Amino acid sequence: MGKLVVYSECDSDARVLADLWRVYFPGARVEQAPGVQTGETQTEGEQEETASLHIQRNRAVNKTTAGFTVTLKYQGGSYTETEGFYPDRRYEKAVNRERRMLRLAVHKLLTGQLRLFPSPWGILTGVRPTKVAQRLFEQGMSEQEISRYLLQDYGLAEKKADFVTKIAVRERPYLMAREDLRKVVSLYVHIPFCPTRCRYCSFPSFSLKRWGYLLEDYLSALGQEMQKVGAYMKEKGLHVQTVYIGGGTPTVLSAQQLGRLLGTIETSFTGFGSWELTVEGGRPDTLEREKLQILKRHGVTRLSVNPQTMSDKTLQRVGREHTAEDILTVYKAARAMGFAVINMDLIIGLPGENREILSATLEKIIRLQPENITLHALALKRASSYRQDPVALPGPQKGRELMELAQTTLERAGYLPYYLYRQKEILAHGENVGYTLFWHPCIYNIQMIEERQVILGFGVGAGSKFPDPVNETVENIYNPRDLPLYLARLAKIIQRKVDKLERFI
Numbered sequence: 001m002g003k004l005v006v007y008s009e010c011d012s013d014a015r016v017l018a019d020l021w022r023v024y025f026p027g028a029r030v031e032q033a034p035g036v037q038t039g040e041t042q043t044e045g046e047q048e049e050t051a052s053l054h055i056q057r058n059r060a061v062n063k064t065t066a067g068f069t070v071t072l073k074y075q076g077g078s079y080t081e082t083e084g085f086y087p088d089r090r091y092e093k094a095v096n097r098e099r100r101m102l103r104l105a106v107h108k109l110l111t112g113q114l115r116l117f118p119s120p121w122g123i124l125t126g127v128r129p130t131k132v133a134q135r136l137f138e139q140g141m142s143e144q145e146i147s148r149y150l151l152q153d154y155g156l157a158e159k160k161a162d163f164v165t166k167i168a169v170r171e172r173p174y175l176m177a178r179e180d181l182r183k184v185v186s187l188y189v190h191i192p193f194c195p196t197r198c199r200y201c202s203f204p205s206f207s208l209k210r211w212g213y214l215l216e217d218y219l220s221a222l223g224q225e226m227q228k229v230g231a232y233m234k235e236k237g238l239h240v241q242t243v244y245i246g247g248g249t250p251t252v253l254s255a256q257q258l259g260r261l262l263g264t265i266e267t268s269f270t271g272f273g274s275w276e277l278t279v280e281g282g283r284p285d286t287l288e289r290e291k292l293q294i295l296k297r298h299g300v301t302r303l304s305v306n307p308q309t310m311s312d313k314t315l316q317r318v319g320r321e322h323t324a325e326d327i328l329t330v331y332k333a334a335r336a337m338g339f340a341v342i343n344m345d346l347i348i349g350l351p352g353e354n355r356e357i358l359s360a361t362l363e364k365i366i367r368l369q370p371e372n373i374t375l376h377a378l379a380l381k382r383a384s385s386y387r388q389d390p391v392a393l394p395g396p397q398k399g400r401e402l403m404e405l406a407q408t409t410l411e412r413a414g415y416l417p418y419y420l421y422r423q424k425e426i427l428a429h430g431e432n433v434g435y436t437l438f439w440h441p442c443i444y445n446i447q448m449i450e451e452r453q454v455i456l457g458f459g460v461g462a463g464s465k466f467p468d469p470v471n472e473t474v475e476n477i478y479n480p481r482d483l484p485l486y487l488a489r490l491a492k493i494i495q496r497k498v499d500k501l502e503r504f505i
């Protein structure tokens with residue numbers, strides 16, 4: 001569907017429904033009619049499929065109940081759904097409740113009457129569903145009440161409501177107390193280069209072949225950004241709880257460059273006790289023994305060695321230039337060197353994969369007993385080469401089955417889910433879940449998702465987060481995504497970050 005036109009007395013309804021609508025019709029425009037337009041208008045001669053949604057507000061008869069009737073006209077059919085609501089000011093403002101009920105009515109209509117494959121996340125469309133559960137905890141609800149509330153009032157599937165609530169419970173001890181918010185931060189350090197590009201990848205990574213000539217300049221700029229911001233933080237007594245070096249593939253750097261980078265981090269910042277330090281090794285073809293030794297010597301506490309799959313055929317198909325055997329070799333070397341936590345990322349739904357291939361991958365990985373396994377459901381965004389050159393991927397039903405297979409297998413093997421996030425256009429309305437064996441959660445991941453701590457991002461495209469606990473908002477600022485621009489604007493980027501910290505603390 002190209003466009004949905006919303007007929008309603010309330011001008012904001014199109015905006016309230018847009019992201020939910022796009023869960024079922026990715027890329028569709030949602031516009032208010034008549035007169036109030038959101039998004040671009042149709043160009044002359046352009047033919048697109050259009051549907052209309054008519055919203056009627058049913059006023060309260062006895063001042064306690066009210067509701068909506070929504071009618072969709074689509075492909076010659078007409079579909080109607082109603083939803084009542086009972087004003088309850090205990091947990092949310094009346095206006096939010098009304099919006100939620102409108103979304104529930106439309107969700108029912110799409111999944112019940114149009115019979116579209118239902119999202120188990122109901123009307124929750126955001127990246128961070130656990131934040132909703134955290135908010136409810138803070139409003140005094142019990143675990144059982146939250147589960148029930150998510151099920152009834154947000155339309156989550158029962159299993160999902162329990163799942164997200166349990167994860168929120170496990171995260172709570174790591175959430176920052178308000179009084180520490182201005183004393184302790186986490187850092188993200190971005191190395192945007194990759195040896196080659198995986199076909200499913202949607203991240204803005206730079207291939208070494210094309211951009212390698214800027215690598216040294218980049219490292220020097222990144223070093224300056226960290227040193228200058230770090231000097232300010234030391235002056236103000238700001239401590240660091242966790243550091244995450246991500247990418248791209250940070251281990252494309254030489255052993256010497258990695259040593260220099262880690263040395264700069266050590267001298268620029270002061271830890272809040274001993275900090276958690278993660279390096280995303282990513283691809284095993286970049287993790288030679290000498291690099292592992294450098295990482296260990298510099299106190300890396302968590303190393304990611306990411307197979308994505310243990311099928312050589314799939315690895316080849318998706319453009320990763322390593323084998324499953326390479327993964328085993330690197331894993332064993334890292335284990336022998338004594339890294340405290342090793343994480344392994346897997347992707348569910350890669351082209352050509354079925355239950356048997358996924359089961360074999362899970363079996364091989366579980367046998368290694370890494371402390372962390374992160375399950376990602378495939379999400380193909382516009383930048384991925386599979387969007388330009390499509391391949392056959394599992395449909396929603398099969399995708400759901402694969403995800404359930406992976407989640408159940410890990411839980412049976414003793415892995416506990418400890419953090420979760422979602423993405424747009426993700427396989428089978430799924431989710432990405434971090435699991436831990438013997439309770440070694442990655443605290444950075446929890447801080448990043450829950451947005452209760454300042455996160456400072458260093459390097460090209462890196463984002464920084466400044467949460468405001470009073471208004472429950474988060475201000476995000478980003479470094480430029482363009483590499484030459486990042487280098488050219490470095491002084492301004494540093495000043496902006498220091499100014500922002502100055503106002504914040």
Ligand code: SF4
Nearest residue numbers: 194197198201205248
């Ligand atoms: S290694 Fe990661 S960031 Fe680099 S191309 Fe592959 S998926 Fe993208």
